Amino acid sequence: MHVDPEFARTPRFPPQSLRDYALVADGEAGRVGELEVRWSGAPSARPDGTGHLVARVRLAAGERRDPVLEIGDRALPAPVDPDRAWERTRRAWAEAVPRLDATLAPRDARHAHAVLRGLTASTGGMVAAATTSLPERAEQGRNHDYRYVWIRDQCYGGRAVAAAGAYPLLDDAVRFVAGRLREHGPHLRPAYTAAGGPIPDLRPVDLPGYPGGFDLVGNRVDRQFQLDVFGEALLLFAEAAADDRLDPDARAAARIAAEAIARRRFEPDAGIRELEPRAWTHSRLICAAGLWAIAEHLPDAPTWRALAEAIVEHTSTHNLHPDGRWKRSPNDGACDAALLFPSLRGALAGDDPRTVATLNAYLAELTEDHYAYRFRHDARPLAEAEGAFLLRGFVVALAEHQQGHEVEAHRWFERNRAACGPSGLFADEYDITQRQLRGNLPQAFVHALLLESAARLSRPWPSEGNRS
Structure with missing residues (x-):
């Protein structure tokens, strides 16, 4: 996973200039250019020498993580709980889109x-x-x-x-x-x-x-x-x-x-x-x-x-x-x-000769x-x-x-x-x-x-x- 500085609407800097980005530890807010950024659920992102910011995640068998990237133009609210966010999303879609089980497909x-x-x-x-x-x-x-x-x-x-x-x-x-x-x-x-x-x-x-x-x-x-x-x-x-x-x-x-x-x-x-x-x-x-x-x-x-x-x-x-x-x-x-x-x-009518x-x-x-x-x-x-x-x-x-x-x-x-x-x-x-x-x-x-x-x-x- 990576955050591209270009995507954050900031110029692509040479790798040595990545120190200008105030990236902080997992779950804490920092800044990328003019934007507030917060990584949650993964290790801190670090420069990879190409102008990208990379986070490497190792999972043991059966382990689960939910990486969340939040980007905003102002101070971010409390961190998102991924389980609650997924549940709210599922519930919202269920309310918005009926099941339509009686249809052909x-x-x-x-x-x-x-x-x-x-x-x-x-x-x-x-x-x-x-x-x-x-x-x-x-x-x-x-x-x-x-x-x-x-x-x-x-x-x-x-x-x-x-x-x-x-x-x-x-x-x-x-x-x-x-x-x-x-x-x-x-x-x-x-x-x-x-x-x-x-x-x-x-x-x-x-x-x-x-x-x-x-x-x-x-x-x-x-x-x-x-x-x-x-x-x-x-x-x-x-x-x-x-x-x-x-x-x-x-x-x-x-x-x-x-x-x-x-x-x-x-x-x-x-x-x-x-x-x-x-x-x-x-x-x-x-x-x-x-x-x-x-x-x-x-x-x-x-x-x-x-x-x-x-x-x-x-x-x-x-x-x-x-x-x-x-x-x-x-x-x-x-x-x-x-x-x-x-x-x-x-x-x-369907059986009208003109229809047929x-x-x-x-x-x-x-x-x-x-x-x-x-x-x-x-x-x-x-x-x-x-x-x-x-x-x-x-x-x-x-x-x-x-x-x-x-x-x-x-x-x-x-x-x-x-x-x-x-x-x-x-x-x-x-x-x-x-x-x-x-x-x-x-x-x-x-x-x-x-x-x-x-x-x-x-x-x-x-x-x-x-x-x-």
Whole structure:
């Protein structure tokens, strides 16, 4: 073990200058540069002649020691008792992260919950990722700053923890999303800072950046209109209402979201892919799903159900492919993974012919070896254009579960939950050729869908009502 003077924010001195450090005996406080330092549970650290401070510990068979290093910029309090510290730590984690024993994979479910909690600020806002500018493809310009709260991702996280029966993070999500809706109404932005403010625009930073990436931070997403965020907000609020956790402020926000859908449903939007404005199919159907879901809990049900029916009918008229599956938009007949979501959220029933045709087409065109891709960029093989999109792998697991294909659902779940790093964290994408994660991590929505899948695959798919 060693304490590096550089780590303590002091210059690296020649070995003979280490006498300037007032290092004292085991368990007593001393100074390293401007910092207070205390070693406990090990012999005093001494210079090793290379600029490092080294402590050597010899243990007899069965002997145990708990070395503790404390560093502070002021006088240190009483020494830490390691046994008590470990017990407090275990107790705090047990209180913060439920056991989730009823899920398909309790350990991974707990890990996913812990990640989501770690990405959630005191405001209730859950940032999409903890990193910035890690490229999805080297030198391709596809590196982004995701250290902000995407409304859609926040709703995914809230629904996931609710499916697992872990409600404090659901309450956080409802609080944050409801606050933004009450503040901005029909002009709700797709994303915010963790404090609820506007996202800064792209700007360079004086850092070299990750290899293959760029030295840019910030994001232009808040210039966009994304219709589906209103539907996602309603789905989140409906989940909270089903558990009697929707307070008056959130009920007011739900009405604002429903009114925004009624007002803006014919406007082109940037959609889930944040592309050029179109009448994206996913956006409209998710809004219908949200309206149907919240209508079960608030008194405006007849009006909202009628609006949902009108949206599905209009979308089916203009956005349905001749082979019976959903198109991305009226002028884009391609498949898209996002089109699996609406039936999972209740816009259509699982046995609706449009649902079945969309899933079958997607499996045939955009999946390989139980890895899922978003959409086809060009004529290249899928794995050459981008990495497998891990969130969608878990979405396919849910779609197969909805269809009653339990073996396939579990195969999809197992394949995609294995596509993580040694720490168990997931990024946006997984390069199946090089067996490497791609993009920022930990990516909140992947952990959210893993948690939701682990919860839902552990029980039968709920019975579904009729949809248009």
